[in-house]
Amino acid sequence: MTQAFHVEVKDLRVTARNARGEAFPIVSDIDFALKRGEVLALIGESGSGKTTIALTLLGHARPGATIAGGSIRVGDADITQLDAKALAQLRGNRIAYIAQSAASAFNPSRTIMDQVVEPALIHDLMLRDKAEAKAVELFRALALPFPDTIGSRYPHQLSGGQLQRLMAAMALITDPELVILDEPTTALDVTTQIEVLRAFKAVVLERGATAIYVSHDLAVVAQMADQIVVLQQGRIREAGAADQVLHRPAGDYTKTLMAAARPAIRPAPMRIDVPAAPLLEIRGVTAGYGRIGKDGLPRVPVLRDINLTIERGGTLGVIGESGSGKSTIARVIAGLLPPATGQVLLDGEPLPPGLKGRSREQFRRVQLVFQNADTALNPAHSVGQILERPLAFYAGLKGNAAHMRVLELMDLIRLPVSLIDRNIGGLSGGQKQRVNLARALAADPQLILCDEVTSALDTVVGAAILDLMADLRRELGIATMFISHDISTVRAICDDILVLYSGTMVEMGPRAAFQSAPFHPYTDLLIGSVPEMRAGWLEESHAGRKPPLIGASGEHPDLCRFLPRCAARVDGLCNVTPPPRHPLGKADGMSSHILCHHGDESLIPS
Amino acid sequence: MAGASTSSGAKAAFVLIGKRLASSLLTLLLVSVTIFVIAQLLPGDAAQEALGQSATVEQVAALRHEMGLDRPAPVRYISWLGGMVSGDPGQSLVANMPVSEVISSRLPNSLLLAALTALVAVPVALAIGIGSAMNRGGRIDRALNITTLSMVAVPEFLVATIAVLIFSVKLRWLPSIALVSDEMSWGDYLRGAAMPILCLSIVVIAQMARMTRAAVIDQMDRPYVEMAVLKGVAPVQVVLKHIMPNAIAPIVNAMALSLSYLLGGAVIVETIFNYPGLASLMVNAVTSRDMPLLQACAMIFCAAYLILMLIADVTAILANPRLRAQ
Amino acid sequence: MDDISALSRRGLIGAGLGLGAGLLLPDGAMAASKPRRGGRIRVASLSSSTADTLDPAKGALSTDYVRHYMVYNGLTEMGGDLIARPALAERIVSNDQTIWHIRLRKGVTFHDGASLTAQDVVWSLLRHKDPAVGSKLATIAEQFAEVRATGKQDVVIRLTGPNADLPAILAQSHFLILRAGTKDFRTANGTGPYMVSQFRPGVRTLVRRNPNYWKSGKAWLDEIELIGIPDEVSRVNALLSGDVQLVIAVNPRSTKRIMASRGHGLLETPSGLYTNLIMRQDQLPTGNAHFVAAMKYLIDRPLIKRALYRGYATIANDQPIPPFHPYYRSDLPQTSLDLDKARWHLQRAGLSGVRLPVYASPAADGSVDMASILQEYGSRVGLNLAVNRVPADGYWSTHWMKHPLGFGNTNPRPTADLLFSLFYKSDAAWNESGWKNPRFDRLLLEARGEADQARRKQLYGEMQGLVHHHCGVGIPVFISLIDGYDRRLKGLRPVSLGGLMGYQFAEHVWWEG
């Protein structure tokens, strides 16, 4: 049977039921088709129905949803007509699925190998030892470390990037004809994302499988897709060849998406020149978890020797990978984690290390805004209650006065007043994050610690939040510590930038110093890993390539922590002597301090 | 690597057991003090109860002296505690034999009854719990839900009496009382214990089934379950191979809690079926004010509870590779 | 005076008792069914605990009495006619009712083969005076001023005062005869019809026939297993399901079920057992004579007999001697429910509208329901009674006789003297109502030493009148004892002293299965 298209979706409609039991569509009028070996990208924001559509290709609808109409053909299989048993025959066999978060899609209590070979075994495709051999082969192809033994590990012992690649191995073990990749790199750091993308491209796509790639990130899609379908609210907004959609978008919505993907530079506000001490100063802070040992270090050190200052009204960006200790800095300042050594000074006065002993005034002046508004806002409270609490707590505002202030705050964060009595569950992600921010503002603080406030949001929504923050900073003159994993965001809004790697400050300097090379090798990697919105970037980028070979590392505890991944490491130097901290001169006179053996000249421009 | 994680799992389990032993001793001590103090509030003492109403004051005093009840309460407690530490639970004041002897005639009966009940109740509860979880919200689920609720809702003495009327008096299939003796065969024992087992099972099955259902459902919405479905794993296999290893810890915990009830909570079933178990022995000890026996029973029930909880915790560690590796 | 006359006197005492009792025909009519040997039965009594004992002195409950009568003998024993006959004693005589001469039967052996001697008797009786033994009858044993062996088979008992009832007293299970020096009661070494093969306190007692039993031909059954089933419903179910062949203490409410079963029968034993209302005379307001009278008029005896006991009871008249007793005084007017009189007496007592707690407990059979009935009628005459049900556990030590208004429960006693001495004498430890009547006390002493039957009946009659009129005790009914049995079990007869043939069924019954 020869068909023009390998996969064909026509007039697809998926419905869900609301509280009253009435059906309503969550996606409708979906048509697309792709040839064997092609990659189709489904792109859109959360709630656009992209994952729903992807899952229908496996004949699957999440609880509460139903495939209500249309046809789906994969090869000779008419998915909507198959019964449960026939679908099970297809899944994990001819059609494979790579889930968004491998960390949660792997069963935590079974070994990797058990799970990777399972599709081959349940479909009786091969015997176990053969399947395991094939799995090891795939591990190797996906550039996984210790391919022979990694299978006996449990999911929690591996990193997100590794798990994502292992999930690809699990999908590929049956040589499927169609692979569904559901936001496979969204949960990863940029530096990891680039490695995973490379592995996917090399192994998944080049094996000739047809693929459907679900993503919200146009730049990522640009590296993978032949065709792009842009979705909004369950309907197709634009569809076409990748090149056309990326470079000559027809729809307004696509253009908005493109615009939001690259944050605009927000101008820094005027600095208030006050001769007094900086607003916040951190001196020699070391912090972590577990008992503090003889060397003054906790058993699990997270931060080492952190020194920084934030001026009144200033904005410090803290950037690093997950696990680099960025959030820990905020926790130390807020008092949630007392440091092992060192001091935090507010207005030149040392803050008590923990929560205990801090005055209400001290609490008021520093406010913490958590990354995830879903968990940072108490679901049992209404918007009004959440905003009133700090007013009552710090300023003793009650009744009408409090209400008036809440209205002002709502206005400030541009939320309709009608939401005041709404419970948190009834708000959208962006609205929640605004409330999250407003709660901090309600305290009338001098410093806000913002921990990844946009990373859980869609790009368009995130961009709006960033705009809001820039406005607030201008209007209220509040100093901000902006923690992020996204260097472009930080570069766009912060006055100063601190790059953190594994708990140590590897580079710190004013924003301008991060506009052009040279950088610390890690900063260089961070910047170089951000995908660009053009096909071919993945192949050209040198970020994340294998570092040069060096000999064994010495015993010194203060050796460069970036050493194992550093593309510029020098055998006999970096693996023997701790790196010095020194200024790095830049062309325009702005300079940053780095922790590295290299000087200006030896650091190649990216 | 697997070997390494197993041995570190064993180590974690040992550390936990060590910590638990320490806190268990504390709990046991607390129980013994509480029981002792409350028992002091009871009217009368063993001497009075033993002699009954006819006793003269001198007689009671003499027996009290003989039993050592004329010493101040703290002294008696300390000497009991001293005995316990050296492994001697003392002499029963009423039965005139060592407490260990009295207990050893009853404990095996109780343990056997509990074990057999567990043997029946645990698989049934698992089947019901998993069955309703897999049909969540469906007709089978609702039917099982009503069934388990109704099972909980009937007083156990009513269940037991109905069972006796049907199986003993009407049908004459099973003896109405559990006659347990050393020389009886297993067949006879099982016939005699069948109804006590049935009644106790009904009491605990419902609870365990509901907890199982909750634990399984808690896992069902996890992404790894969807992933398994999308790998083409059959529904039953999804539950057994994917969900159970993750749900086992809360399930075992719930089961341990329910099973700890089987020893001490069996007093009504023991009474109705005249089963010579520990619970009725303890009631005896209360009514006859036999303090050493009462204390020993309390210690056993407490220890049983603590052991079951320990088993639950060790299971949780062994089932969870994350805890195992710690 | 020879032994025959002593016994015939007892015979007179007991004569009426046997007649009043029994659903079953007397022994003679059963001759058609000849006793046969063999068979094994299981018997359920109503309690079972670690306090179960093989020491007769410690016997506290029916289970103990049954067990003790299975393995031991007394010097005397009570027959169905309630006559104390010699048992281990060949004869027992006295001239002054103070010094008693006992000649022991020859050729009686203990289970371990040792012969019964006077030493065993002396030891068995005197141990009751040792506080360390903890005898339940220590107070009664106090009247043994001296017990000594005068020969290998001869014992002399000197009492502290004359007591014509000694032969009946010695028939009680507590005074059963042990081998001298017995310390270990994990098993029993008696002279009785059965030998212990297993004794597990709180679980069961297993006995097998004593092949060397001194009573010719007796015991018929090969084996008896005695268990306790405290729960009445379970006990009856066990009988009906065939798991046990004989049960004691059937609740009247269960009689319907047993009668409906073709294979089972009921043995009703009218007895002197009663549950009584106690009005303490030394406390107020219960010490007020008008209050006592009012309470007696508030008792609806027919209702109690019908509702609580389904007819298995005899209406009583506020004195403890039952109508079938030879000393029963029949000319006392019967007190009955009379709300008007009750109201009048209450008003005279000045107690209308008073709220009074009345203590009842499952420990005193039927008392909780009796209290409910009293409360119900009390509410109609302006007496507000609050029923306070307290647990059986600890009732006798904590509540009994301690509250102005409460309940007691008195088991049948072998003699009128015992009953009056234990419960009604001014200085009796169990003088439940704290009643003090010097005339009563004098009469009691006089009757005890009196040998003349007519005079005795007169004396006891006057005592009944005194109790009926003045004592703070209200006795609604005498409760019949009901046992249930498998019809294949033969030879059961009522003995008014207690259920299961006054606990002595073991050597009398046989199995026709």
Place this chain on the structure above:
Amino acid sequence: MMARSIKGAKALPLSGKVGLALVLFWLVAALVGPMLAPYPVGAFVAYDVFDGSSSAHWLGSDYLGRDVLSRLLWGARYTVALAAAAAFLASATGTALALTAAVGGAKVDEPLSRFMDMLISIPSKIFSLVLVAAFGSSLPLLLLIAAITYVPGNYRIARALAVNLTQMDYVQVARARGEGRLHIAIAEILPNMIHPLLADFGLRFVFIVLLLSGLSFLGLGVQPPDADLGSLVRENISGLGEGALAILAPAIAIATLTVGVNLLIDAIGVSGTGRGKRK
């Protein structure tokens, strides 16, 4: 408020409506039942015992010839009031202690947990026996016994919930705001435990009804002539062989009451979480 609850009732699934109907029925019975009772609770009104249904005695007579309907109506009041009060007391105490343990750290948590272990490990019926023997049977003591017996179970569940919730970001936010423990426990943690605690309350309610009937088996129940539903079953158990209404009626009453409570609470839980999940 009223309108809202009616709306809420309408939104319940069928099983929840059935549960609500049963619960309302027994609540009404507990409130006004005794007023409707045709006879005093202790009156001996029927000549025969274990009568069947008649025009004078709709549910027949009991083992003493009292009117079963009247006794049932009073019994419902005792059972509903006692069980509800005890379940509430147990839940409130258990939850309060659990919150204390959760926000108080190991120093508070450890002794509290040992104490709860102790309470759990003493068999409840025997514990009750001792307490009643020591202090005498009274309604407050029964209430206390039932509450004490079920505090540890509630504590375990509530503590597990609360400890999880203390890790939530919003609790960290409150801590970083400088809030005291009391505020964190009551305003931040407690409201998010309500649903599972409610479900737990339902089960406790059932268990307490059963415990009370178990106590009546051991002779420790409500003071006569009053009786809770369990005591009614127990005191008439000898009528079981004859299938007497005197035992069937209270048994059915217990079953419908307890099943009703749980159906209702299950349904509230389902519709509650369902609303939360759907955006």
